[in-house]
Structures are given as structure tokens and as C-alpha cells.
Amino acid sequence: MLTIRVIPCLDVRDGRVVKGVQFQGLRDAGSPWELGAAYEAQGADELVILDVSATPQGRENQVDTVQKVRALLSIPLTVGGGVRRADDAGRLLDAGADKVGINTAAVHNPQIITDIAERYGRQCTVVAIDAARVEGGWEVVVLSGKERPGLDAVAWAREAAERGAGEILLTSWDRDGTRSGYDLELIAAVAAAVGVPIIASGGAAHPDHLLEALRAGADAVLAASIFHDGDYTVGEVKRLLAQGGLEVRL
Amino acid sequence: MSAAEVVIARTGVANIASVVAAFERLGAAVRLVDTPEAIKDAEFVVFPGVGSFGAGMHNLRESGLADALFTRIHEERATLAICLGQQLLFEESDESPGIRGLGLLPGRVTRFPNAVRVPQFGWNAVEPGEGCRFLEPGYAYFANSYRVTQLVHGWSGAFSDHGGPFVAAMERGPVxxxxxxxxxSGAWGHRLLERWLKG
Structure with missing residues (x-):
């Protein structure tokens, strides 16, 4: 049986982890590769790096960061942030990413999904969707919330999968950072609409939140602060999920 | 681990950084090659594979690597085929109807049923059958939409389950x-590669 996946996410800017990481035993809590290795040792099933660098120098650091993380990690690595065209994806895959996340660029130019899937394979094409609740459903939010192009999030997920996305990284714009749990209705709606796996994101603060999201239909759960704050290790969370009756790699 | 030389075949667009990194962590000297000659003589050869069955076969035939791969496995020399690399050994695939595979092994590669998530992304339990020397029970990381469901006669193998049992891995001698x-596949995968290098 395929297991559920628990995926820590590191926000990186200019080669440094930007959200504070509190847990003990790290020489350098700002180093993406040291943190990534620590999470792998705890039992992380994959690692996601979201690179929020905005400068050209930051972009160069991005490749360096991916190479260093890859050298240490023997679990899958997804990298998102700043992918505008298929060549950007190729650069990250060459550096050692196994999958690339595309978000804003996919909404502005959906052809990029097909381009990346055809050139590098569906298995490395992850479409990230930020979804905000509106009357009767959810709409897609891009450019860190600055733009709402008027797309229905569930329909967009379906289109992304048809265009070649191998996986959907689904973030609740309303719940992200609130520590109030994932948007379970959003997860269930997208899980019913597409056949590809879904990684749920946004709002996790307690292992029960992860359990609820997986029961709602997510195949994997992404979380940041629950692990960064040192409240729970990945291993502790996974043992709780196993006790909850889910298939878990322990 | 001594500095075994591992030759990784460049089979086209496959992103191979993870494969390179894994063997470097094992202390191997890794060389990337794209000619049949370099593959014939190497002690250890890895055929990584992502992308589609049709494109993969096209690349293998264009580069002349198809015959070299066929010969190595036929002669039972240390060869590791990964993901699409395993699928290409068979006769044909649902993914690219009408395209002939290497045909080294009998059978057709088929798609997972729609009742389960496709692609299969993630960790699945691997259960080795009789005669496996390299494969041990554990969890392995998969990223695939297609698979074979029948073990080939004369090979040992391991099964996993995603909408029914499928062949997770096979071994025969040093192949x-x-x-x-x-x-x-984490520490489990690391140890598997280590056992393969030790023979």
C-alpha cells in the first residue's frame, strides 16, 4: 500500500531559511541543507524548498542551494519559486531537484505546464495552487495575493492535471499562517476533481490537522511551522498518524 | 566502500542528479557516458529513466545504447535499470502504443487502474520474494503511472501494491x-545500492 507523505517545507531567500527554525541540535538553523538533512533523519518523506528570492543574485544562490541539499538528501526534493519557463525548470532539475513547482507562471501561461511535462516528464511537474474562499467555492490567487485572475480553483486544478501536472500542491490562502487547520472542504473538492495526487498545505499547527487533511482526501501534507517551531518532530507526527489508522512509512 | 566506478548512461532528458548524488554518497567514482563503447566495458552501469516509453526507446536506439543495454543484461553483467529503465526492457507499453521496447523480457507494461491515484507518487511497501539477494523488505519511493504485474520466469523479484500487486523490482545475478x-528511497535505498555494488 502506498503510504501518506509528510513533507516539511523550507522557505528560502538568498540561500538562507527565512522562517525561524527553533529545534535543537543544529549548528546553523538558517542552512537549508543542514535543516533538510535533519528533517530526513526525522523521517520526512520528501522535502519542499520554496525559494522566495527576488534578486538575480538570489537566483544564482538557488542553484547552489539545490546542489548542496541534493548532495546530502536521499529523499525527493521539490523546488518552487521563480519558475517562469521550461528552461528554469531544467536548471533546477539539473541542479538536483526531482520536481519543480510552478504557480503564477502556470496561471499566466498554462502552456508552461505542458512544456515542462513534455520535456522533463509529468513526474517532475508540480502545479502549486493558492486558493481563497469565495461565495460558492474557491478562486485562484497569484503573485502572493496581489492578483486574482478570476479562476475557479477546482476547475484550474482539473485543467492543470489535464495539461500535464503530475501532482497538485494545494494551499489554502485563507488558512495559511493561521494555525487553524487545513481547509478540508477545499481538499475534498479538489481530490474529487482530479486523479493526480494532492499535497495539502496551509494552516497546520497540530498533528490532528494533518490527520484531518489526509482523511479529507489529501495524499500528502505539507507543513512548516509545526516542525520549525520544534513542537513536534516529523517522526512524532508520523507515529500519531499511524495510530490514527493511516498507512505510514515509519 | 572502495571507489567502484559507476557509469551512468545519459539516456536523454532524464534528470540524473539524484542518481549521481546517491552513488557519490556511497563513495563511488561516477562517470556519465553516452556511447555504447563506454557501456560495454564498464564494471557497473546504471540506466536511469524518466520520461515516456516512446521517447526513451527513441533515445536508446538513436544513441546505440539499446544494443549495449540488451547485451549487458543478456550476459548478466552488473547493470541497474531504474523506473522507465525497467519498463524499456519489456516488449511494449500502454504509454506508447505501437512502439517496440527492447523486448529483452516478455510482457507488456500497463497503466495503473483509475481507481487509484495516478501517477503513483510516494513510498510503497516492497516485499521481496524467493531468491532475492539485493532486495529486502522496506519502503521505496515510486513516481510512475505504468508498471508490469507479472514477474518474468527466471528472475527473482519484489512486489508492491497500488490498485493490485505489481512488480516493484527484479533481480537476476548482478542485474x-x-x-x-x-x-x-532514503537509507533503505542507500543500502540497496550498496549491496548491488558489493555484488
């Missing part, structure tokens, strides 16, 4: 073929 990605 190891994996539907999963050993290079992404």
Missing part, C-alpha cells in the same frame, strides 16, 4: 531492475 527510485 537489478527497479520500478522505484533507489536513489530517492
Amino acid at each position: 537489478l531492475t527497479c520500478q522505484f527510485h533507489p536513489e530517492l
Whole structure:
């Protein structure tokens, strides 16, 4: 049986982890590769790096960061942030990413999904969707919330999968950072609409939140602060999920 | 681990950084090659594979690597085929109807049923059958939409389940073929590659 996946996410800017990481035993809590290795040792099933660098120098650091993380990690690595065209994806895959996340660029130019899937394979094409609740459903939010192009999030997920996305990284714009749990209705709606796996994101603060999201239909759960704050290790969370009756790699 | 030389075949667009990194962590000297000659003489050869069955076969035939791969496995020399690399050994695939595979092994590669998530992304339990020397029970990381469901006569193998049992890996002498990605399968995958290098 395929297991559920628990995926820590590191926000990186200019080669440094930007959200504070509190847990003990790290020489350098700002180093993406040291943190990534620590999470792998705890039992992380994959690692996601979201690179929020905005400068050209930051972009160069991005490749360096991916190479260093890859050298240490023997679990899958997804990298998102700043992918505008298929060549950007190729650069990250060459550096050692196994999958690339595309978000804003996919909404502005959906052809990029097909381009990346055809050139590098569906298995490395992850479409990230930020979804905000509106009357009767959810709409897609891009450019860190600055733009709402008027797309229905569930329909967009379906289109992304048809265009070649191998996986959907689904973030609740309303719940992200609130520590109030994932948007379970959003997860269930997208899980019913597409056949590809879904990684749920946004709002996790307690292992029960992860359990609820997986029961709602997510195949994997992404979380940041629950692990960064040192409240729970990945291993502790996974043992709780196993006790909850889910298939878990322990 | 001594500095075994591992030759990784450049089979086209496959991103091979993870495979390179995995063997470097094992202390191997890794060389990337794209000619049949370099593959014939190497002690250890890895055929990574992502992308589609049709494109993969096209690349293998264009580069002349198809015959070299066929010969190595036929002669039972240390060869590791990963993911699409395993699928290409068979006769044909649902993914690219009408395209002939290497045909080294009998059978057709078929798609997972729609009742389960496709692609299969993630960690699945691997259960080795009789005669496996390299494969041990554990969890391996998969990223695939297609698979074979029948073990080939004369090979040992391991099964996993995603909408029904499928062949997770096969081995025969020093030849190891994996539907999963050993290079992404954590400490379990690391030890599997280590055993393969030790022979």
C-alpha cells in the first residue's frame, strides 16, 4: 500500500531559511541543507524548498542551494519559486531537484505546464495552487495575493492535471499562517476533481490537522511551522498518524 | 566502500542528479557516458529513466545504447535499470502504443487502474520474494503511472501494491531492475545500492 507523505517545507531567500527554525541540535538553523538533512533523519518523506528570492543574485544562490541539499538528501526534493519557463525548470532539475513547482507562471501561461511535462516528464511537474474562499467555492490567487485572475480553483486544478501536472500542491490562502487547520472542504473538492495526487498545505499547527487533511482526501501534507517551531518532530507526527489508522512509512 | 566506478548512461532528458548524488554518497567514482563503447566495458552501469516509453526507446536506439543495454543484461553483467529503465526492457507499453521496447523480457507494461491515484507518487511497501539477494523488505519511493504485474520466469523479484500487486523490482545475478527510485528511497535505498555494488 502506498503510504501518506509528510513533507516539511523550507522557505528560502538568498540561500538562507527565512522562517525561524527553533529545534535543537543544529549548528546553523538558517542552512537549508543542514535543516533538510535533519528533517530526513526525522523521517520526512520528501522535502519542499520554496525559494522566495527576488534578486538575480538570489537566483544564482538557488542553484547552489539545490546542489548542496541534493548532495546530502536521499529523499525527493521539490523546488518552487521563480519558475517562469521550461528552461528554469531544467536548471533546477539539473541542479538536483526531482520536481519543480510552478504557480503564477502556470496561471499566466498554462502552456508552461505542458512544456515542462513534455520535456522533463509529468513526474517532475508540480502545479502549486493558492486558493481563497469565495461565495460558492474557491478562486485562484497569484503573485502572493496581489492578483486574482478570476479562476475557479477546482476547475484550474482539473485543467492543470489535464495539461500535464503530475501532482497538485494545494494551499489554502485563507488558512495559511493561521494555525487553524487545513481547509478540508477545499481538499475534498479538489481530490474529487482530479486523479493526480494532492499535497495539502496551509494552516497546520497540530498533528490532528494533518490527520484531518489526509482523511479529507489529501495524499500528502505539507507543513512548516509545526516542525520549525520544534513542537513536534516529523517522526512524532508520523507515529500519531499511524495510530490514527493511516498507512505510514515509519 | 572502495571507489567502484559507476557509469551512468545519459539516456536523454532524464534528470540524473539524484542518481549521481546517491552513488557519490556511497563513495563511488561516477562517470556519465553516452556511447555504447563506454557501456560495454564498464564494471557497473546504471540506466536511469524518466520520461515516456516512446521517447526513451527513441533515445536508446538513436544513441546505440539499446544494443549495449540488451547485451549487458543478456550476459548478466552488473547493470541497474531504474523506473522507465525497467519498463524499456519489456516488449511494449500502454504509454506508447505501437512502439517496440527492447523486448529483452516478455510482457507488456500497463497503466495503473483509475481507481487509484495516478501517477503513483510516494513510498510503497516492497516485499521481496524467493531468491532475492539485493532486495529486502522496506519502503521505496515510486513516481510512475505504468508498471508490469507479472514477474518474468527466471528472475527473482519484489512486489508492491497500488490498485493490485505489481512488480516493484527484479533481480537476476548482478542485474537489478527497479520500478522505484533507489536513489530517492532514503537509507533503505542507500543500502540497496550498496549491496548491488558489493555484488
